[in-house]
Amino acid sequence: MVNYFNxxxxxxxxxxxxxxxxxxxxxxxxxxxxxxxxxxPLGMTLLLAFVFSRLFNTDITLxxxxxxxxxxxxxxxxxxxxxxxxxxxxxxAYIKQCRHxxxxxxxxxxxxxxxxxxxxxxxxxxxxxxxxxQHFNASWLAALTIYPILALIAWPLSTLLAYIGxxxxxxxxxxxxxxxxxxxxxxxxxxxKMFKQGGLDAFVDYNPIYHVLQLLxxxxxxxxxxxxxxxxxxxxxxxxxxxxxxxxxxxxxxxVIFYL
Amino acid sequence: MNDNYISLKSxxxxxxSLAYKERSLKSLLGGLxxxxxxxxxxxxxHALKNISLEIRQGERVGLLGHNxxxxxxxxxxxxxxxxxxxxxxxxxxxxxxxxxxxxGFEPDASGRENILYRGLLLGLSPVxxxxxxxxxxxxxxxxxxxxxxxKTYSAGMQVRLAFAISTAVGGDILLLDEVxxxxxxNFMAKANLRITSLIEQSEILVLxxxxxxxxxxxxxxxxxxxxxxxxxxxxxxxxxxYYKKTNGLGL
Numbered sequence: 001m002v003n004y005f006n007x008x009x010x011x012x013x014x015x016x017x018x019x020x021x022x023x024x025x026x027x028x029x030x031x032x033x034x035x036x037x038x039x040x041p042l043g044m045t046l047l048l049a050f051v052f053s054r055l056f057n058t059d060i061t062l063x064x065x066x067x068x069x070x071x072x073x074x075x076x077x078x079x080x081x082x083x084x085x086x087x088x089x090x091x092x093a094y095i096k097q098c099r100h101x102x103x104x105x106x107x108x109x110x111x112x113x114x115x116x117x118x119x120x121x122x123x124x125x126x127x128x129x130x131x132x133x134q135h136f137n138a139s140w141l142a143a144l145t146i147y148p149i150l151a152l153i154a155w156p157l158s159t160l161l162a163y164i165g166x167x168x169x170x171x172x173x174x175x176x177x178x179x180x181x182x183x184x185x186x187x188x189x190x191x192x193k194m195f196k197q198g199g200l201d202a203f204v205d206y207n208p209i210y211h212v213l214q215l216l217x218x219x220x221x222x223x224x225x226x227x228x229x230x231x232x233x234x235x236x237x238x239x240x241x242x243x244x245x246x247x248x249x250x251x252x253x254x255x256v257i258f259y260l
Numbered sequence: 261m262n263d264n265y266i267s268l269k270s271x272x273x274x275x276x277s278l279a280y281k282e283r284s285l286k287s288l289l290g291g292l293x294x295x296x297x298x299x300x301x302x303x304x305x306h307a308l309k310n311i312s313l314e315i316r317q318g319e320r321v322g323l324l325g326h327n328x329x330x331x332x333x334x335x336x337x338x339x340x341x342x343x344x345x346x347x348x349x350x351x352x353x354x355x356x357x358x359x360x361x362x363x364g365f366e367p368d369a370s371g372r373e374n375i376l377y378r379g380l381l382l383g384l385s386p387v388x389x390x391x392x393x394x395x396x397x398x399x400x401x402x403x404x405x406x407x408x409x410x411k412t413y414s415a416g417m418q419v420r421l422a423f424a425i426s427t428a429v430g431g432d433i434l435l436l437d438e439v440x441x442x443x444x445x446n447f448m449a450k451a452n453l454r455i456t457s458l459i460e461q462s463e464i465l466v467l468x469x470x471x472x473x474x475x476x477x478x479x480x481x482x483x484x485x486x487x488x489x490x491x492x493x494x495x496x497x498x499x500x501x502y503y504k505k506t507n508g509l510g511l
Contacts, residue, residue, distance in 0.1 A: 018366075027366035093364035097357075098381050099340040129454060232358040254343035258276045 015104040019111045028072075036121045041071045056194075061131045064196060065124055065192075069216050070188040072120045076150060077209070079113040082175050084158020085165035092260040098130045102253055103245075106159040114151055121216075128220045130255075135223030142226050146215040149231075152238040153212070156245035163248050166259045186210060208237040264353030264463045266315040271347035272307040273397045275338055284337030296504055310346075310487040315464055322475040322496055323468040324503040331468035334437045334485070335359065338466065353463060356382075356431030364399035367411040370419055371402060374410055378425045382411035382418045388427040392428050399450070420447055427454050438469055472500050 008015075027033040049064035056063075084106050088095065091105040129136060158206075165171035186209040187195055195204045202212050211233035218226045308330050312502055318456060323331040335347065339357045350441050364381065365374050375396050378439075379389035397406050400421045410418065436455075459465050469475050475482065475496055482499025484492035484506070492502040503509075 011380075011383065013386050014377075015384075017377055017380055017386070021366050021369050021373065025366070028368060093360070094381055096341065097360055097364055100381075255276055257341055257343075258423070 002102075004101055007241050008104055008107070011100045014100065015108045015111070018108045019115070022108065022112045023115060028175070034119065038117045038123055040118050041075065042070060042123050044071055052158075052189070056230050060088070061203055063223055065127045065131070066191065066217065068124050068127070069213060069220065070122075072117055072124070073146075073150070073213055073216065074183065074188050075120070076113050076117040076154070078179055079084060079116070080154040080158045081161055081179065082172050084109045084114070085161035085171040085175060087158060087162045088256055089162075089169070089260065094259055095260060102162075103155070103159050105157060105247070106162050109158055110151055110154045112150060113154070114147065117150070118147060124216075124220065132221070132223075134219070135219075137223050139219040139223060140226045141219075143216050144217040145226075146212065149234050150212060152242060153208075153234065158239040159246055160241060163187045163245075163252055163256070165253075165257050182209070183216065187213070206233075208233050212237075240244045263317040264508065265317060265350070265509055266313075266352075266433065266464065266466070267350045268313050269348040269350075271308055271311045271349055272306070272345045273333060274345045275305040287485065292474070292497075305408030305413050307488050308344075310369055311490050313483065313493065315466065317463055319481055320459075320465045320479045321467070321483065322479035322482045322499065323466065324470075324475070324499055325481055326507055328487075329485035330488045333439050333488075334358065335437055335466060335468055338433075339435055351433065355433045355435060356429070356458075356462070357435040357437075357472070358426055359437035361419055361426060365410045365418065365422070370398075372397070372404040372410055373414070374421070375425055378422070379428070382429070384429065394426045399428075399454070401444050402449070402458055416444070421453060423441060423454075426450075427458055430458050431463040432438045432462065434458060436465070436467045438471075451473070455481070461510075475500065 023034075027036065030036060032039060045064055045068040045075070048067050049060050052067070053060040053063050087105040090101060094100070094105070095102065134229075144174045161171060161175070185200075185203045186207055187204055188209070191205045192210060195201070199221045209231045214230040215234060218224045218230070265467065303382070322465065325331050332343065335357065336359070337344060338351055339355055340351070362379065365372065366377055369377065372393070375393055376386065376389050381391070384392075400406070400423075402417055402421060405417065406421075408420075413421070466476065467475065467478060479496045482492070482494065482496040482503075483490060484499050484503045486506055491506065492499055494502075
C-alpha cells in the first residue's frame, strides 16, 4: 500500500501535467476562458435564486449563496463520478504503454474538477462577505476543509467507478440516472428545512452530501462551525469508498489492460 | 552485482476472455437468461505457455514467430504491462520499450506540450525534458508544426514526433516491437541511426521482428515462438532456419 502511494508520488509530474492539460484544453479558444468556471454557476444561481425566492418567499440575497454552494459542489460530484468512471478508458493509450498506478488517472480527473471547484467558489466567498459580513469569523477556516475532504471522497469513489466502468461501459449512462435521483433527495438547491418540514428527515440526517455541504454552508452562510457529525459522515464516506476501491483495485488493477 | 537481467520461470499468461465476451451489463444479463448453446464459446487465450528463459547482461535477443505467436505479449509482459497468471518473472534494470508509438498524444495540445507529457509518461522529470526539448524538436523536423495542436498532424508526422520523443532517452533494457518503419525515406535513415545508437547504449536488447536482415545484424541469440510456446532457443542464424522450417517457408 505504501509502495503504491510511493509510485503515485513518483509519477506526480505526469498526472499533474495531464490535469493542467485538461484544464487548458477546456478553456482553449474561448473568449472568457477560465472565467467561465465563475460565470456559469453564477448565472445559474441568479436565475434559480430569482425564481425560488419568489416561490418560497425567501430573501434572494441570502438564498443565492445557498444555491451557489449547492451548484458548484454538485458540479464537482457530477464531474468526478461521470468523468471519473471514464478515466481508465480515456487513458487507454497511456495504460497500454507504461505501467503507472491506475489511480493516477482518476486523480487527474478529481484534481481537475477540484481546481474548477476552487475557482468557482471565489464568488461565493465574496458574496457572503458583502451581504452578510457579520458572519465572517474564525469558523471560515473550517469552510476550507471541504476541499481536501471532498477530494478524499471523490478520488476513491471515481477510482471504484472507473474499475466498474472499464468492465461495463454502461456506467456513465447509469450514473446519469443515479445522479439525478440523488440530486432530488439531497438538499442541493432546496433548503434542508424544507425536507424536514416534509417529514423527510432521513434524506438530510443520513445523507453524506448534506453533511459535506454543511462544511461549507455552516461557516459561510451562518458563521457557525460545522458539527462533529458533519465531519464524521463526510470522512466516513471517504473511508468506505477508500476501502471498496482498495478491495476492488487489489483484485482487478492488473487486469484492466485486457478490457481496454 | 549491478548486472541487469530478465528471468522467466514457467510463466503462463492468459488473456481474460471475459473482456471480449461481456462488454456490457446487457450481454451479461442476457447470458444468464439464455442457455449457452447458440453462442460461440470464447475461451481464455493462453498466450504464453510455460515459458522459462534467462536473458543476461549484454545479450542481444531476437524474437521470431508467426503473427499471434506471443512475441509482443512476451515483450509487454517483460515491460510489466500484462499480469502473468502463474510462474515467476524477474526484471532488473530500467526498461525502455518502443511499441504502439503513435498512441498517447493529447490531441488538443501542441506538439511541444506533448513532448513534455510523453516524457513525463516515460517517467522523466520536467527539467530534463525542457533540456531535451530542442533536440527532440530538431530530430522530429516538423518545422513550425511543432507549435500546432497534434490533431492537425498527419499520421506520419505523429509517428515522427512519437519516435523522436521515445528514442530521446535510452534504458538498460530495450524492448523493440518491429523495427519502426514510418516516415519518409529521409526520416527513415535518421531513425535507423538513432535506433542503432540506442541499441549500442542498452545493456539488453529484445527485438521482435519479421525482418531477418535486421535480426541477423542486430542480434546474436534467437528465440522462436509457436502458438505461445518457446520452441527454439539458440544462435540467431539457427533460429531463423528453425523458424522457416516450422512455418513451412522455403529455405
